[in-house]
Amino acid sequence: METTVKTDRRILRSKQSIIKSFLELFSEKEFEQITINEIAERANVNRGTIYLHYSDKYDLLDKCIEDHINELISLCTKREAHKDKQGMVQDPKPIFDYFRDHFPFFSAMFSNQRVFLFREQLLNFISVNLMVKMKRPDNQPDIDHELKAQFMASAFIGIVEWWIRHQMPHSTQFMAEQVRNLFENNQVYTNH
Amino acid sequence: METTVKTDRRILRSKQSIIKSFLELFSEKEFEQITINEIAERANVNRGTIYLHYSDKYDLLDKCIEDHINELISLCTKREAHKDKQGMVQDPKPIFDYFRDHFPFFSAMFSNQRVFLFREQLLNFISVNLMVKMKRPDNQPDIDHELKAQFMASAFIGIVEWWIRHQMPHSTQFMAEQVRNLFENNQVYTNH
DNA sequence: AAACGCGTGTTGAATATTTAACGGCCGTTG
DNA sequence: CAACGGCCGTTAAATATTCAACACGCGTTT
Missing domain, CATH: 1.10.10.60 (Homeodomain-like)
Structure with missing residues (x-):
């Protein structure tokens, strides 16, 4: 506002x-x-x-991570507002595009000891994002939503990390399709 | 100093x-x-x-050109001081390396109307550089040194322009060898 | 004609950054 | 131990840059 x-x-x-x-x-x-x-x-x-x-180099690193997480968040929320293609579940391509466009950063993140700081925040962001997508009435034996979100988020990050570490061997388009399929197989998405 | x-x-x-x-x-x-x-x-x-x-955008363009010309000049003179491999005649590779390292600039220069400004200064730089290399006693029928320098410099720039315009299809190493041979064939260099 | 949008150069006051210096801490070298 | 070099974090004064506002010209719209 x-x-x-x-x-x-x-x-x-x-x-x-x-x-x-x-x-x-x-x-x-x-x-x-x-x-x-x-x-x-x-x-x-x-x-x-x-x-x-x-205040010091630790703060600097924190701010860097924060910036990118915020970018990712606003990227998702902005797209949610846009009705037709909502969030990272229905179309993960923009997310992968973002990773691709900031390759130097994420590559550095994943090839560094301090990756933990980063992974933790990223994981949190993803799992929160997935949680809200699983609100549908589930006829499956009740699996805890939070647990499932954590599980899927971790899997997602695993794929991203692999993709970045291997110098992005596939297009963002391809990666998005793969991930979407994986999500579908695990019944993450909301609508009909 | x-x-x-x-x-x-x-x-x-x-x-x-x-x-x-x-x-x-x-x-x-x-x-x-x-x-x-x-x-x-x-x-x-x-x-x-x-x-x-x-003072204005024309001045800005001038300064850009000036900067690169000066860089080229200092590149040559610095290497002249270093005894073993002197100037752009004996080993043109560093020159080509410089062109390659600043490809965006030179590419823009060569694909623009205003190339004339640039070409003129570059031509002058090259021909002056060649002039001093032709001080040797010449048993050939006397060809005016300045004329010859101009001739060779123009030829050199022609090759560079072709190379840049075609997205540098050969390595700087290769280009340097070619140019050195052309110089030798035209008896530009000084020492036996 | 007048009114407008847009780019140009130019100002003065506000502000971010630089510079050079300080004291402190730590690890190495004499 | 003492001296040194390197990095830290902080400061005051100098300086470059920003911002907002001018006046100007020039082409387009009303």
Whole structure:
């Protein structure tokens, strides 16, 4: 509702630059080895500027993850509003497109020790998203919805991780079809 | 000699950003259609900032060309200092590497009406570079050195332009070998 | 004709970022 | 132990950039 008071362009550019070089470094070396100095140097940003926006490199990593999770969320909710093709269950392709378009980030995430932070949030996002899709009256022997969502979400992430780690060997279209079939087989979707 | 008083990082980042989006636009549409507003918008830079560094879009284009010409010059002179492999005649590969590494720019240059500005400066750079390589006592019927340089430089640019326009169908290594042979056949190089 | 939209250059005040410096901590080297 | 180098996190003053607002020209619409 409230029109977010357009943030100063300098802030946008600084953050962009900082995040970009941080992710580069993140894919090159161990997180613990990365130094604020390096990030600033590569981003052509003063060291102080980083502290102006992030309290330390852990915070920086958190913010990066947060940003992408939020993007994914808004991607889903925006599409839900659009009536015909709802959410990530009926058409997972846009989700895969997003993964593809930000390959450097997700690739770095999946090939790093600190993946746990990330996986946890991603898993939460997916399972919540699936939960609401399973509200239909179920004539099957009652399987707990939350449990099932967790199960499917974990499976979904497993596939994504495999896909990213193998340099995206299939198109997003193909992946979307596969996932949709898997979902259908497990009766996740809602309508008739 | 004088250590250039390290320019403010904000200037560096702004110029980088401006030039980047300008070149993007340059490869997308006709130069005359490009507007300062567009450049600023895409670069996440205030319109005023562009005027702070460039007087108008023509100046901006000039500066872009100038930058690359200077890079090429310093690339050659630096290598001349290094004794064993001198200049662009004995080993043109680094030159081709530079073209390859800045493909977007040169590609835009060669596929645009305004190529003339660029070609003129590039031609001048090459021919001057060749001139100094032809100082040797020549037992051939006297062909004017300047004329010959112009001739060879034009030929060189022709090859580069063909290579860029065709999306670099050969490796820089291969191109360098070809060019070196052509130079030798025309007795451009100095030492026995 | 007047009114409008759109791009250009240019200003002044507000603000983000830079620079250079500080003190502190830690690991290495003498 | 002392000295050093490297990174940290923070500060004050200098500076580049932003924003919003001008006035201008120019083509289009009313």
